[in-house]
Amino acid sequence: MPLADWFAGLDAALRRSPTLFDGRAVILDLAALQPEPEALRTILSDLRQRRIRILGLEGVDPGDDGLPPLLLNGRPTQNLDLPALPPAEPETTSLTIEGSVRSGQSIVHRTGDVTVMGSVSSGAEILAGGSIHIYGALRGRAIAGAARNPRARICCRKFEPELLGIDRLVRTAEDMGSHLRGRPAQIWLDGGAIRMASLD
Numbered sequence: 001m002p003l004a005d006w007f008a009g010l011d012a013a014l015r016r017s018p019t020l021f022d023g024r025a026v027i028l029d030l031a032a033l034q035p036e037p038e039a040l041r042t043i044l045s046d047l048r049q050r051r052i053r054i055l056g057l058e059g060v061d062p063g064d065d066g067l068p069p070l071l072l073n074g075r076p077t078q079n080l081d082l083p084a085l086p087p088a089e090p091e092t093t094s095l096t097i098e099g100s101v102r103s104g105q106s107i108v109h110r111t112g113d114v115t116v117m118g119s120v121s122s123g124a125e126i127l128a129g130g131s132i133h134i135y136g137a138l139r140g141r142a143i144a145g146a147a148r149n150p151r152a153r154i155c156c157r158k159f160e161p162e163l164l165g166i167d168r169l170v171r172t173a174e175d176m177g178s179h180l181r182g183r184p185a186q187i188w189l190d191g192g193a194i195r196m197a198s199l200d
Contacts, residue, residue, distance in 0.1 A: 003033070003043070007046060010050065011050070014050060021050075021051065021052045021053070022051070026047075026052055026053065026054055026055060027054075027055055027056050027057070027058060027071055028043075028044075028047070028054050028056075028057050028058070028068070029057075029058040029059050030043075030057060030058070030059045030060040031058065031059025031060070032059070033060075034059075034060060035060065040057075040060065040067070041067070044067065044068070054068045055068060055071075056068050056069045056070065056071035057069070057070055057071065058070070058071050058072065091111060092111060092112045092129075092130070093109075093111050093112040094112045094113045094114075094115065094130075095107070095109040095112065095113070095114045095115070095128075096114075096115045096116075096117065097114065097115065097116045097117060097118070098117050098118075099117060099118045100116070100118030100119045100120070100121065100136060101116055101118070101119070101120045101121060101124040101125075101126060101140065102121050102124060103121040103122055103123035103124055103140070104123055104124065105121075105124045105125070106124070106125045106127070107124075107125070107126045107127070108127045109127070109128050109129065110127070110128075110129040110146055110147055111129050111130075111147070112128070112129055112130045113128060113130040113131045113132070113133065114126050114128040114130075114131075114132050114133070115132075115133040115134075115135075116132075116133070116134045116135065116136065117135050117136075118135070118136045119134065119136030119137040119138070119139065119158070120134055120136070120137070120138050120139060120140040120141075120142065120156075121139055121140055122139040122140055122162060123140055123162075124139075124140035124141070125140055125141040125142075125143070126140070126141070126142045126143070127143045127146050128143070128144050128145075128146060128152070129145070129146050129147030129149060129152075130144065130145070130147070130149060130152050131144050131145075131152045131153045131154065131155070132144045132152075132153075132154045132155070132156075133155050133156075134154075134155065134156040134157065135157055136156075136157055136158065137156065137157065137158035137160055138154070138156035138158065138159060138160060138161045139160045139161065139162065140161065140162055140163075141161065141162050141163040141164075141165075142154050142156075142161060142163070142164055142165070143163075143164075143165035143166070143170070144165070144166050144167075144187075145165075145166045145167035145189070146165075146167075148167060148168075149167060150166070150167040150189045151188075151189075152166055152167065152188075152189075153166075153186055153187060153188045154166065154186065154187040154188075155184075155185070155186045155187075155199065156184065156185060157184050158182055158183070158184070159180045159181060159182065159183055159184070159185035159196075160181060160182065161173060161176070164176070164187050164194065164196075166187065166188065166189050166194060167189060169189065169192070169193070169194050171194050176196065180196055180197075180198055183198050183199075183200060184198065184199035184200060185197065185198055185199055186199055
């Protein structure tokens with residue numbers, strides 16, 4: 001209904017019952033109208049001229065001071081500036097392989113650590129977003145920190161890998177030397193370089 005028609009109907013009701021709004025506080029729901037601030041002030045002024053007291057507004061943002069308070073379901077509310085939430089961290093999980101990873105198998109777990117209770121055979125591959133723990137021999141490929149995690153580590157009981165990688169840095173067997181071969185070892189990043197040391 002056009003606003004002019006609504007006021008005409010209101011005026012007709014007031015002519016029939018001049019004391020209709022006397023002593024009553026009115027909540028004005030403007031959700032369907034959504035007036036601009038200047039139009040809202042005009043509406044409130046027109047209602048005041050008809051001696052209608054507006055207790056609060058619903059369905060519209062008053063926008064500035066001097067206007068009736070904003071209500072929600074007839075109750076006072078506030079416009080709160082909520083703090084920006086930090087981006088959600090991806091859920092971190094761990095994956096445990098209860099045996100060995102055989103040649104040709106590929107284990108990809110981008111959201112956390114991978115623990116292999118057995119060995120990783122030559123030709124097998126482990127790719128983890130976090131660290132990799134191998135309680136047997138590492139003879140295949142192990143890539144840790146694939147989720148851009150430079151703090152990830154690779155630990156194994158027997159060091160015989162084909163390829164190692166942490167956070168996009170990779171070393172092949174030819175680059176590793178033989179001083180750790182067959183020994184328990186850990187691999188990590190230090191200053192942008194892959195480091196390897198015995199766990200003995």
